Amino acid sequence: MCRYNKIIKNALFNELTEKIKQRERDRVFCRHGIEHSLDVARIAYILVLENNIDIKKDIIYAAALLHDIGRADSDSTHRQDSVAPAEKILSACGYGIAEIYEITSAILSHGCAPAELNTLSDVIGRADKLSRLCFDCSARGECYWQEESRNKDITY
Ligand SMILES: [Fe+2]
Ligand SMILES: [Fe+2]
Incomplete structure (x- = not known):
């Protein structure tokens, strides 16, 4: 079994993922469940392939799966x-x-949108922002994201 598939079968990972699901049950803004993590993983992997960046898939997927796991608390x-x-x-x-x-x-740096794409931190940070479907969001009136940061088109 590849290493990122071990993550989704890990007991602590599943416990924290379930806690996030419970905490966010009534959240109107973007959620942070497995769908979001996989969106980030796949976009980050596309970015790596498109830009010929030398980062392995099982590192990218691990970072994406775990980047928001602290939202359990x-x-x-x-x-x-x-x-x-x-x-x-x-x-x-x-x-x-x-x-x-x-x-x-x-994981520690993923809040900031990077100017360049070189490192794992850069691609996870960029993919995290690109993963959100602002153009289809019913809470956009109350969202704190600046207008210019919002995803108004499909990019990935
Ligand atoms: Fe986050
Ligand atoms: Fe995120």
């Missing part, structure tokens, strides 16, 4: 809160120390 500090469970899950799924460092660095 908090929205405002979720990047920092994602790191400890991500380290445990990644280690249990066979990721090495250097890979875990690269992935958790991307």
